[in-house]
Amino acid sequence: MERRIRFRLNGEWVEVTVKPNELLLNVLREKFGLTGPKYACGIGECGACTVLVDGEPVLACLTLAVDVDGRDVVTIEGLARDGELHPLQKAFLEHGAIQCGYCIPGFIMVAKRLLEENPYPSEEEIREYIRGNICRCTGYVNIVKAIKAAAESLRAGSSSHT
């Protein structure tokens, strides 16, 4: 049975008809053209599809679209505000943390939640928090560096982002 659902997507309320078995990842990518969340494994092993649902990182490849009815969904596309990049996005750019870039949306979404939970993460805590995200290019070195730097700049309050 198809169902009409309504949810907040990157700040705007949207409506869409979905099948009960339709995955959030496919709905975002194919019905809303938001291809920032990536498919890379489809079984919750790589983190490339991570989005925030009510502020919590969620694997869109394992989430049914009907489950976000009435909730708040943020994808990587919704992170920059009024053309201003989030400090995490800036830090990833400035620290050479991006290579092919395919894994990066997932890392940034997970790191966003980490820095909300823990504004003073140690290097070890960062590594533990992102252990569910796979990057085959960077060896995680510059990614960890960028997350550390973003934590600092967020603490310095240089941004209105939360």
Added chain:
Amino acid sequence: MSKIILPKRLEKYRYIGKNTIRHDGIAKVTGKLKYAYDIYLPGMLYGRILKSPYPHARVKKIDTSEAEKMGAVVVTFKDVPRKKFNIRLVSVDEVNYKDWEVLTDHPKFVGEYIAAVAAETEELAQKALEAIKIEWEVYEPLLDPLESMTPGKPKIHDKILFGQREVEVKNNIACTKEYVEGDPDRAFKEADIVIERVFKTNRRYHMQLEPKVAVVRPEPDGGVTIWTTTQTIHNTKILVSQVFDIPMSKVNVIKLPIGGSFGSSIQTNLVVLVAVALALKARRPVRIALTREEDILDHHSYQMIFKVRVAAKKDGTIIAGELENIMDIGAHQIQAYPLLGTALGWFVSLYKWKNIRYKGIAVYTNKTPSCAFRGYGNPQVTWAVETVIDELAEKLGIDPLELRLKNYVGRGDIFWGQGPTVKSVIRSDGVPELIRKGAELIGWDKRPKPGSQKGRYRRGIGVARGFHTSGAGGPLSGEVIDYTGAIIKVNEDGTIDYITALQDHGGGTLDAHAKIIAEELGVPLKSINIVWADTRTTLYDVCTHASRGVYVGGEAARRAARIVKQKLLEYAARILGDIATPEGLRIEPDEELGQGVIYVEGSPEKRITVGEVARIAWQRNWGSIAAAVSYRSYAAPPAFTVYFVEVEVDTETGIVRPVRVVAGADIGTVVNPDLAAGQIHGGFAQGWGMATLEDLPYDPETGELMNRGFITDYKVVTAPDMPKLDDFIVIFADTEEPTGPLGAKGIGEAAKNPVAAAVANAIYNAIGVRFYELPITPEKILKALKEKGEIKE
């Protein structure tokens, strides 16, 4: 923070050697960049492929009527051109072995393509696929190369093509290569010491984050437009044209960013040809996106079994080296034949053996076809050789660093960049510097004696050195194509368009090109626009492989920039008037104007912007200021790397962890320091995976991958597995490559090649045990410690 040590020499450049924001960075961090996997076309159908569940079988009967009744478009082996080809077109045709078909009734590995369907939704396509009925004749699989090559075993292939000639495959041997130099037998007799060892490497999976995908749109003129994951848009165009008999001008392949590749799309992934077949039949665009489970059946690395024999004198002079190389290539040839030569090239270029014997045999098995995986056999060869060299040093009582310096192939010697047909003289060599600095930073002199430690946690330091080629060029034209092309044009506002087919896999190759152009021309980096490209609007580029992107592509860009510069100066001289010669003019970037300014040396008030020159040249009908350059390098210089690694072995669990890494790299001029260091970091991570984690065992009964295609079972390195930031140091050597663009060489593969060897040597230093089979898993470590009587059952 992790340290990067850069040579001072780079300070003379404006953009080279400086960290800048990559040109595609904002699109990448905002999720806006479209990869091939993100392409959905209006009116398109979804394709799914029917794959063989058996490692070796024949289709006796196939019935697609149910699928067609469901409204699906179906193609089987009966609907595609029945010709044999090789999906990789990097070698010249005469030496290309061809044993592939688009779809087959004779699958030779689990996952080989039999038929495909396209339908309005992916779900319907999958249902239609499941409705296809097949009657199979199933054969016993051959999974072990040594068994496969024994006479009397079932044939995997019968007749295949070599160039245009048909050849018969005997004993499942795909191809062979032998080589002898000097008198190895005599040298082994005269040696004071001989070491002989057998090594077995692991079968690995690239695990690039973006699975393979193809979106194909049939065009009204009978041609096709293709969006796909590829390292080479031009070779994709050529292959599609050859297989489907479509004129090349009607096949257009769009260049898109790729979500990692590491060699897995040097060849045109077969999914492209299947999508073309479906799109042509359906007369609608078709998208086939492989799932991860399908992708892991598409491409693996070459698994190699080596016998290495080395002879030396008491004083540490190496006098002979022998290598036997049996390669498991899986069910089809991609680059088995060139790799037999290239593996020999890596061997002869590591040390001055003086007397050499090589025998290489590539063997078919009923497994996923093997292809290049970052290093192209080099990580395997280097692991074996650098292990033996370490053993040799210990036996001779010579410091392993000294033994290496005494015998390595360096400046003035001949380097085999891509096997016996691609040789050139080494002109830049930072090995002594990297060994000296690395030893100091890791504390080489304080490392423990092998096996001397007690207690649960044992640390050890290991070293290994190696290299990779920068491209496949040389003074002779060889069997490997190495052409590239660059187009540069100046716009009337002073911005500059740079057009190339060359693919950037994420390493920052095209950012390096932009810096080289800006530096050569004297214009702001931000004025260089890297243009969207496809096969129609670009010159031929063979492929981004062999770590050639910066070295070969960057030089083509530099040459085009030089031509553009000459034109600019010549026109500026005409416009400014009163100029004795264009050579007296200079160009400087003006960051505020966002373009270059041309002025008279000594009289800076006599000046004109680059844009103004372009505009006036255009108004006065002198023509556009542009250049198109085709380029093949006359050398393939090695980028040298030296890895010092400290590990800690937990003797209770067998788990090894990297404690510290000092990675030295001689890549000539460092163009993008942060991204070049990123290559080292990523190279280390992949090398660590090769050394300790990654493997693809097959079930001997079913001939299926034991990992069953799930990455849950294929372990790759995650963030906590890497050393701390402070404990990962990267040193760049102070060298300049005379044949490279502004002195640059390659980096991508050199970054990985010696890692597994350094890790294995460090494990030996920690626990006193050598391992001759990769990966060195906790189970193997515990077993070895038990055998040594160091731990109880």
